[in-house]
Amino acid sequence: MTEYVLPQHANALGSVFGGQIMAWVDLAGAICAQRHSGHMAVTAFVDDLKFEQPVRVGEVVRLDAKVTAVFRTSMEIEVVVQGEDAMTGRRWPCVDAHVTFVAIDQDRKPTEVPPLLLDSEEVRASQAAGEARRAARLAPKPI
Numbered sequence: 001m002t003e004y005v006l007p008q009h010a011n012a013l014g015s016v017f018g019g020q021i022m023a024w025v026d027l028a029g030a031i032c033a034q035r036h037s038g039h040m041a042v043t044a045f046v047d048d049l050k051f052e053q054p055v056r057v058g059e060v061v062r063l064d065a066k067v068t069a070v071f072r073t074s075m076e077i078e079v080v081v082q083g084e085d086a087m088t089g090r091r092w093p094c095v096d097a098h099v100t101f102v103a104i105d106q107d108r109k110p111t112e113v114p115p116l117l118l119d120s121e122e123v124r125a126s127q128a129a130g131e132a133r134r135a136a137r138l139a140p141k142p143i
């Protein structure tokens with residue numbers, strides 16, 4: 001997904017609001033989850049976000065979303081966000097987000113999703129890393 005940064009996206013410093021980046025991350029992730037699952041998908045959890053470098057008015061925000069792990073009804077989607085200077089092609093890191101989406105059926109109940117095809121070492125490693133992150137995210141938190 002590609003977005004051009006306009007003044008209405010920016011804070012008083014002329015760079016994109018964090019919340020605007022989060023909205024775009026959510027959208028790109030939802031499209032990816034719906035393409036994979038063939039169902040509507042709702043956002044269940046967003047892992048910690050670190051904003052690395054700003055993107056300013058007149059620059060481009062590029063979002064690349066991919067399915068990194070699939071569970072029963074939920075999917076972990078990684079959205080890599082980069083800033084881009086469209087004239088020079090220079091790109092820089094902005095955010096690397098992991099978002100969990102749950103596929104829902106017509107009654108708005110969680111519904112099973114197709115598994116990832118574990119047909120390469122890269123995909124198997126991705127699924128295993130996603131399972132480790134899921135265990136951490138679902139673990140009971142100390143009060």
Ligand SMILES: CC(C)(COP(=O)(O)OP(=O)(O)OC[C@H]1O[C@@H](n2cnc3c(N)ncnc32)[C@H](O)[C@@H]1OP(=O)(O)O)[C@@H](O)C(=O)NCCC(=O)NCCS
Binds near residue numbers: 041044071075102104
């Ligand atoms: C997400 C939601 C559908 C889960 O419903 P639920 O009744 O808890 O369903 P279940 O307990 O059967 O869990 C369904 C899946 O969600 C996962 N899940 C639920 N809460 C989660 C959380 N906080 N983090 C990660 N995964 C979560 C479960 O692990 C399960 O995954 P699995 O089937 O792959 O093992 C429900 O909490 C919901 O509708 N939340 C609001 C979503 C929303 O409004 N998002 C913003 C707008 S899109």
